[in-house]
Amino acid sequence: MLDVERLSRTFGGVYANRDVSLTVADGELRGVIGPNGAGKSTLFTMISGHLHAQSGRITLDGQHIDRLPPHRRAQLGVAIVFQGARLFPGMSVLANVAVGATSRTRAGAVSAALRLPRHRREEREIFADAHEALARVGLSEWADRDAEQLPLGQQRRLQLARALTASPKLLLLDEPASGLRANERRELSHLIRELHRDGMTIMLIEHDVSMVTSLADRITVLDLGEVIADGTPDEIRRDPRVIAAYLGKDAAA
């Protein structure tokens, strides 16, 4: 489904990603781990198109997408939840999800301003999609609440709902669990596992190694912008390079 070949990107002459290659199978849940500054977010934003790679190639279902802008990649099924993504302040939970969905409408601004039938139909579809996505993440009963009033765990699920309105083929989650309490983490893990079971292809950046090893089919480990290991959670746990670079002595014990 996703082929990343020798992707590179530098900032100020320093490699944030250097010849990063990986292949993600259809329906796979791929964990991406590595120390701070390893290049994980850089990799995700190059896949989503928000950051340009300086070299390398990205192929989604056989189609080269590396020259496409982010909205075209989104139309092809790539959705990203950014690290620390913000909510729209002063808006309800439902409106926050619906705003995410409006970027995909076809009717355009003129038709929206004139409230032409096509626009009204799209608006209905958007809100139907938003309701469905909220149900999917278990937030239906909070639809009319002010989004900012939600506890952090629910805010993260809201971000996920926003991404789901696009019915993505490939969902990129950049540290969705950071800052969450243990019970919120468990709920989010459960939700990610369900999406995976439903067949969605997911890439997940996560610092909590036990969370990522319990969820992922395979894990890619980055260090200083390079892939230092790629394998099943068991293989990763045993890999001496990973233990040395990332997991530390505790994990090796």
Ligand SMILES: Nc1ncnc2c1ncn2[C@@H]1O[C@H](COP(=O)(O)OP(=O)(O)OP(=O)(O)O)[C@@H](O)[C@H]1O
């Ligand atoms: N927009 C930018 N401008 C300059 N340097 C950047 C930029 N984005 C990333 N970098 C640098 O690229 C390297 C990789 O950063 P990146 O955010 O991809 O790492 P990460 O593995 O996601 O880190 P973290 O776990 O802390 O989120 C770091 O050295 C970072 O400082």
